[in-house]
Amino acid sequence: MIAIEHLTKSYGKFKALDDISLSFERGQAISLLGPNGSGKTTLIKSILGLVIPEKGTIKINGSEIKTHWEYRSQIGYMPQIGRYPDNMTIGQVINMLKEIRKDCKQYDEELIVSLGISNFLNKTMRSLSGGTRQKVSACLAFLFSPDIFILDEPTAGLDPLSSEVFKDKITKERANGKLILITSHVLSDLEGITSHMVYLQDSKLMFYKTVEELKLSTGEEKLNKVIATIMLKELPKTIHN
């Protein structure tokens, strides 16, 4: 569904992505992991067309995204920081997006109800807490039932209850054959959701494997143990490199 080939991007002297090649298929839930500044957000933004790559290609459903913009109707994006115009109400923001997406007639408003956003539709964006804003971002990402979900640190500001609601929704969408890309530092939140792991470090792809493979090779059951074991093994190598 998404095919990335030799993607390279640098900001001045700093290389944010170095020759990344990956391919993702329907029904996968992929976790993008890596330390801060390892290029996760740049990778996501390149897929969204917000960052323009230097080298390499990104194909979605076989066609290159370069100059096309229509492909974005298949993507639901939840940004790391959701900031909205101060004086707009939640209802206005939702309506605005609905009006922009005239091509979509059916809305998936499940999260708006289950996250309790429907009770605050008249509140202005300025008055919302960080967590509530994040809930709004989540609702918007799922609103048009896209085929691909790109979620940047989705659970960082959510309370445990909302976080569970949200994770259930992700599991459900994955069962529907959607592709899900998540970045998160909260490994316990990814437990049970993800099928594959992509690990980036120093702008390079370290590995791209299924969770089962990783569990087998490390002999650990819990995701945070798995990753910790890998990091301990891999890190010294990269330092010597």
Add this chain to the structure above:
Amino acid sequence: MKTIIKYVLLDLLKNKTILVYTVILAALAVSVLNMDNNNSKGLLSLLNITLLFVPIISILFSTIYFFNSVEFTELLLAQPIKRKTMLLAEYTGVAFALSIAYIAGVGIPVSIFCSGLAAFTLLVSGLFLTLIFSALALLIFVLFKDKTKGIGAAIITALFFTLLFDGLLLSFIYSFSDYPIDKPLLGLISLNPVDLGRILVLLQLDVAVMMGYSGALFKKFLGSATGSIYTIACMLFWIIIPLVISVRVFKKKDL
């Protein structure tokens, strides 16, 4: 595009800065126009207020607004929207809101207390300045990644055109006073939208000659009608060129 403009406007018309700007303009306009029975004097003072306030407020407010809505712009660009559409819609929304503020603040008092072509050109020139300086703000927004640097650039741009440019022009006139520099001077004046705004109004007032070198020059060389058309054409360019450059740069910008 219409949708985005509509919601940007909905957001901005509730914005407190815009409201305060309108009220201050209205207060200044009413007090200045009531001070003297001579309408022409009142209009002149109002012209000076417009030339000083409108550029600075327009460019600063728009720059800050564009930078503050970066995240929202990103979110919208993750939707199937062209970058060009997004950028121009945002510009239209902001420029329109500031224009409404100017019309409400200056336009209404002017239409109550005085009439005539001069009053009308004052409004036209104020609106042009609003559109020009928000277009420059857009250009600053696409050229700078950092908000603080962007705001700094906005302040410098506004000060350059409202204060510094005339100083440079004076020193140019002074140092070349032995040569026939009238025509090059006309060209130089076209490089400053604030001067163009001033000339546009002055051409309609009899005091043109008294209001300095540039006014007299324009009246002498171009006469009222051609002079007005020339200044309006120049001001249109001052809107279009920054917008075209902004769209070009924005197409390749990393967000």
